[in-house]
Amino acid sequence: MEKLLKISQLKVHFPVKGGIWMRPVATCKAVDGVSLEISKGETLGLVGESGCGKSTLARTVVGLNEPTTGEILLDGQKLGDYSGNLGKKNRKRVQMVFQDPAESLNSRHTVGQILEEPLVVHKKGDQGERASRVKELLNLVGLPLASVARYPFEFSGGQRQRIGIARALVLNPEILVLDEPVSALDLSIRSQVINLLLKLKNRLGLTCLFISHDLSVVRHLSDRIAVMYLGKVVEIASAEELINNPLHAYTRSLIGAIPQANPKVHGEFSVLSGEVPSPINPPPGCPFGYRVGSPFYTESIGQSLDLKEFKPGHFVQDCPCCVI
Amino acid sequence: MSLLEVRGLEVAFENEEGEDLVVVDGVDLSLKPGQTLGLVGESGCGKSVSALSLLRLLPQPTGKILNGSILWKGNDLLTMSNDEIRSIRGKEIGMVFQEPMNALNPAHTIGRQVDEVFLTHQGLDRKQARVHTLKMLEKVGIPEPGIRANEYPHQLSGGMRQRIVIAIALACEPDLIIADEPTTALDVTIQAQVLQLMSKLQEQSGASLLLITHDLGVVAQTCDEVAVMYAGRIVERAPMRRLFEFPQHAYTRGLLASIPSLTGPVQTELPVIPGMIPALADLSSGCRFAPRSPYAHEQEWLDVRAPLVEIEDNHWVEDCPACRRLNSEALS
Numbered sequence: 001m002e003k004l005l006k007i008s009q010l011k012v013h014f015p016v017k018g019g020i021w022m023r024p025v026a027t028c029k030a031v032d033g034v035s036l037e038i039s040k041g042e043t044l045g046l047v048g049e050s051g052c053g054k055s056t057l058a059r060t061v062v063g064l065n066e067p068t069t070g071e072i073l074l075d076g077q078k079l080g081d082y083s084g085n086l087g088k089k090n091r092k093r094v095q096m097v098f099q100d101p102a103e104s105l106n107s108r109h110t111v112g113q114i115l116e117e118p119l120v121v122h123k124k125g126d127q128g129e130r131a132s133r134v135k136e137l138l139n140l141v142g143l144p145l146a147s148v149a150r151y152p153f154e155f156s157g158g159q160r161q162r163i164g165i166a167r168a169l170v171l172n173p174e175i176l177v178l179d180e181p182v183s184a185l186d187l188s189i190r191s192q193v194i195n196l197l198l199k200l201k202n203r204l205g206l207t208c209l210f211i212s213h214d215l216s217v218v219r220h221l222s223d224r225i226a227v228m229y230l231g232k233v234v235e236i237a238s239a240e241e242l243i244n245n246p247l248h249a250y251t252r253s254l255i256g257a258i259p260q261a262n263p264k265v266h267g268e269f270s271v272l273s274g275e276v277p278s279p280i281n282p283p284p285g286c287p288f289g290y291r292v293g294s295p296f297y298t299e300s301i302g303q304s305l306d307l308k309e310f311k312p313g314h315f316v317q318d319c320p321c322c323v324i
Numbered sequence: 325m326s327l328l329e330v331r332g333l334e335v336a337f338e339n340e341e342g343e344d345l346v347v348v349d350g351v352d353l354s355l356k357p358g359q360t361l362g363l364v365g366e367s368g369c370g371k372s373v374s375a376l377s378l379l380r381l382l383p384q385p386t387g388k389i390l391n392g393s394i395l396w397k398g399n400d401l402l403t404m405s406n407d408e409i410r411s412i413r414g415k416e417i418g419m420v421f422q423e424p425m426n427a428l429n430p431a432h433t434i435g436r437q438v439d440e441v442f443l444t445h446q447g448l449d450r451k452q453a454r455v456h457t458l459k460m461l462e463k464v465g466i467p468e469p470g471i472r473a474n475e476y477p478h479q480l481s482g483g484m485r486q487r488i489v490i491a492i493a494l495a496c497e498p499d500l501i502i503a504d505e506p507t508t509a510l511d512v513t514i515q516a517q518v519l520q521l522m523s524k525l526q527e528q529s530g531a532s533l534l535l536i537t538h539d540l541g542v543v544a545q546t547c548d549e550v551a552v553m554y555a556g557r558i559v560e561r562a563p564m565r566r567l568f569e570f571p572q573h574a575y576t577r578g579l580l581a582s583i584p585s586l587t588g589p590v591q592t593e594l595p596v597i598p599g600m601i602p603a604l605a606d607l608s609s610g611c612r613f614a615p616r617s618p619y620a621h622e623q624e625w626l627d628v629r630a631p632l633v634e635i636e637d638n639h640w641v642e643d644c645p646a647c648r649r650l651n652s653e654a655l656s
Contacts, residue, residue: 049511050482156600186366187538188597188616191582195593213511220584220591243586257516259541261583263565271520272513275481 004207005038005061005175010070012053012060016280028280030056032231033070035307038175043201043208045222045239047215047254051276053231054211058179061209062096063087074174092122095173099180101160105152111138111163112148118171137166141196158189162196169200177209182217190217197221215258219243224313227251230287231279233307234322237314247310249322250288289321296321326395327499327532328355328378333392335370335377344390345604348374349556351392352632353534355500360526360533362543362564364579365553368601371536374553375502378534379413397499415445418493418531420522422505424485428477434461434488435473441495456495464491465521483514490522497529504536519546540583544568549638552576555602555612558632559647562639572635574617574647611644619646 012031015024031053038044048054059065061072063079072079079090095118098104105114115134119125125133138145141162152160161181168176181197182190198221200206212218218225219239226236227250235248246252253272274291277283283290286300299320308318316323330353336344348370355361365371376382377389380401394401396416401409413419421427429437435457442453454473461469464487477485486506493501506522507515523546526533535547543550543564551561552575560573571577578597599616608614610626621644630643641648 049513158600186601187540187579188366188582189600191584191594191596192598194584195596198591198593215512216584216586219586220594239590253513255586257512258586259516259519259539259545260586261540261544261568261580262585263544263568265544271516273517275483275514276511 002040003037004040004042004075005036005209006073007034007036007057007061008070008073010034010057010060010072011068012056012065013068026280029231029282030279031060032279034228034231034233036226036233036236038207038209040207041205042224043206043210043222045218045225046209046211046228047213047218047225048228049213049254049276051230051279052228053279054228055179057228058096058177058209058211061175062094062177063091064096088122092118092171093174094177095168095171095175096177096179097161097164097168097181100184101157101164102152102184104164105160105167107152110149110151111143111155114152114163115167115170118167122171124171133170137170140169140200141166156189157185158193161185161193165193165196165200169204175207175209177211179211180213181210183212183214194220215243215254227254230276230282232305232317234288234317234319235315236307237311241311241314245314247314247316247323248288248319249292249294249324253292286317286319286321289319294321296324325356325398326354327357327397328353328534329393329395330354330374330378331393331395333374333377333394334390335373335382336388336390338386338388344388346390346607347556347604348377349607350629351553351556351558353551353558355532355534357499357532358530359549360523360535360547362547362550363534363536363553364538364540364543364550366538366601368604369553370556371553372504375419375504375534375536378502379417379419380409381413381419411445414441414493414498415496416498417500417502418496418498420486420489420493420501420503420506423509424482424489425477427489428485430477433474433476434480438473438488438491438495441492445496460491460495461488463525464488464494465517466491481514482510483517486510486514486518487521490518490525494525494529494531498531500532500534501526502534502536505538506535507542508537508539515542522546540580552579555607556604557612557642558640559613559642560640561632562641566636566639570636570639572639572641572648573613573644574619575613578616611642611647613644613647617647621646 010031011033014028016026016028018025046054060067112134115137116130119130135145138147143162182193210221222239225239225242226233229250235251246255277287284301285297289297289300305317305319307315310316333348333351335348336346339345351374363371378394438457439453442448442456458469466472507518547564550564550567551558554575560576571580581595597616608626610628614621614626625644632640633643634640
């Protein structure tokens with residue numbers, strides 16, 4: 001299949017400043033050598049715990065963070081440099097839906113203004129055309145047309161997230177990056193928004209990078225799933241394969257830690273010891289083996305820990321302490 | 325005998341116009357010693373407010389308890405003096421809050437905050453208190469308690485902070501722990517650690533646990549009994565397994581069906597509960613789930629509140645003919 005988005009060896013490092021002069025004293029390796037590919041029409045789910053770098057990765061793809069090294073190719077064309085006219089053209093092709101719809105919508109703009117703004121910025125159509133595009137979008141996400149003149153605070157959380165999704169879609173992006181789009185929503189509203197995303201994906205053939213910490217939601221929406229741990233991807237496979245045959249010890253623990261809403265699996269959920277090490281001062285070897293105190297941890301020191309294809313389409317970090 | 329018996333609890337908040345908005349509308353709860361009761365519902369359903377009123381911690385002066393009684397070991401908490409209730413808070417009833425960063429004092433060391441419980445409730449001096457504190461920190465799995473006790477909350481991770489909050493809540497070996505979304509702010513692997521810790525400590529001390537959560541997965545893994553709240557009322561209450569196997573109220577069924585699981589079909593439409601949670605100002609006196617229920621309601625069912633009825637041993641459901649009829653049809 002045609003690869004639409006190609007991320008290769010992406011690193012995003014942040015300087016940590018300290019001392020009286022606020023000089024850089026250390027580096028926070030938020031994303032540390034990630035390579036991913038997304039085919040046209042595919043949804044790639046990205047899961048991991050807080051601090052694993054999944055949001056930084058998303059923000060780098062849409063150009064909110066600058067990559068330190070590595071590159072992001074969209075259709076063979078380099079993304080990541082978002083300055084100037086070319087940058088503006090690129091921005092239009094990648095759009096983002098944020099986690100908290102209450103904070104990502106301008107509270108002083110009406111919904112009509114919010115949805116129209118991207119069209120104005122990119123000089124698309126005249127006033128009439130823009131207005132009809134806005135209406136089309138409201139229809140698509142299931143909001144009443146009268147919403148145009150209303151403000152974000154007049155809507156509930158679920159409806160606000162619909163506005164956020166409509167805003168991301170208004171320019172017909174080639175890739176939609178969704179950063180925890182349903183995490184802030186209530187249970188009964190969450191399933192409504194999940195259904196909307198599924199409908200949009202099928203109807204518009206969207207290519208998505210879907211980020212969440214909730215493996216059940218990711219599994220429901222994604223074709224393939226990538227698991228991130230401390231700035232690195234540790235495992236990628238098709239959604240079913242990853243859930244049913246996880247190879248990396250971290251993926252297994254992540255799946256085992258989810259409390260199932262099914263009393264028949266009562267008390268079976270596994271508990272992982274330790275916490276995620278700091279990305280500022282990561283351990284020399286495999287960070288997961290270090291966390292759980294794996295007896296084979298020392299063998300991982302000095303290893304490259306690159307992804308290796310264990311089965312067709314199933315890539316796992318080649319780590320002596322996590323993949324046994 | 326019940327340890328805690330809440331009857332007909334009615335809580336309201338006064339709005340700017342001076343009107344009372346009822347957020348908890350006639351809630352009955354009871355907890356036996358050693359039992360874990362889950363209180364489930366979406367935001368705004370009144371589950372946290374119910375928990376806060378048990379300890380009379382409602383924000384003042386807007387929050388008021390209009391009616392009802394809260395019997396703690398046979399004594400009504402609502403008629404107690406402030407001194408009496410203060411001797412129960414933290415000693416007989418411990419509370420674990422959702423966001424550990426907000427529950428801890430950022431300007432005091434961890435040790436001092438745990439010490440405080442022993443100083444207040446057990447009349448120990450500082451030295452003795454610190455000995456108990458270190459023991460308690462070790463019990464909740466804080467590595468190197470001697471060093472950690474002198475650190476401040478910001479120096480710890482979210483999971484460690486929640487362990488401190490649990491240490492404070494459990495310091496005096498309370499008979500009841502109220503935990504309000506104790507793991508919502510935590511990552512899944514840390515959530516599993518904290519849940520395991522809480523059930524271990526609860527087992528050791530034989531305390532009861534009132535667990536407030538919106539996560540039905542957490543309920544399925546920890547609770548003995550579950551009460552489902554919707555718009556200020558309990559619509560269904562049952563032993564945990566029965567609630568998942570044989571849910572009776574349309575809302576409970578809708579909620580259970582709408583959760584994506586790790587085993588169900590993927591990329592298919594999830595069953596949804598249409599519409600949204602009603603605003604506090606326009607709650608009807610009858611069935612409040614009616615606008616979202618898949619079944620039509622007669623006017624009478626909207627005007628008159630249906631009582632909870634016991635349909636099988638210890639399984640109670642709000643007797644709204646529509647929300648229940650749908651289920652008996654679905655069963656046959």
